[in-house]
């Protein structure tokens with residue numbers, strides 16, 4: 001069985017604290033060595049020795065060490081924060097995740113804005129092309145009055161659409 005190490009004259013931390021003889025098959029002995037008395041003291045304070053004993057006995061041997069780690073972690077958190085215990089740490093970390101996700105979204109939006117700005121620098125050429133195309137295909141009489149104007153004064157449906165797609169700070 002699991003009772004090894006501290007069995008005999010030197011009791012495990014649990015049996016020492018509970019002032020009892022450490023049996024050869026003591027369920028605590030493999031996980032609560034006598035040189036770490038604080039580890040057992042804290043789980044005993046929060047969960048109680050008999051509950052820990054029951055929990056460990058219900059588990060297969062290979063899972064007991066992980067269970068003890070989690071019990072120690074939970075007990076430490078409960079002592080540190082009697083109101084929220086572990087959930088205090090969990091909600092703190094969740095809020096950090098949410099904050100970082102927001103920062104990430106802002107950074108991605110900024111990248112997108114920069115890309116759009118870069119595209120806008122190419123826009124004057126596009127506008128000139130659209131203007132020329134509009135002039136060639138123009139069937140509406142009122143456009144004849146505007147075709148000789150500068151790009152910034154041209155009021156044609158194609159360039160107006162382009163403006164609204166790329167934003168309003170087009171400087172030409």
Ligand SMILES: [Zn+2]
Nearest residue numbers: 012015022026
């Ligand atoms: Zn023991």
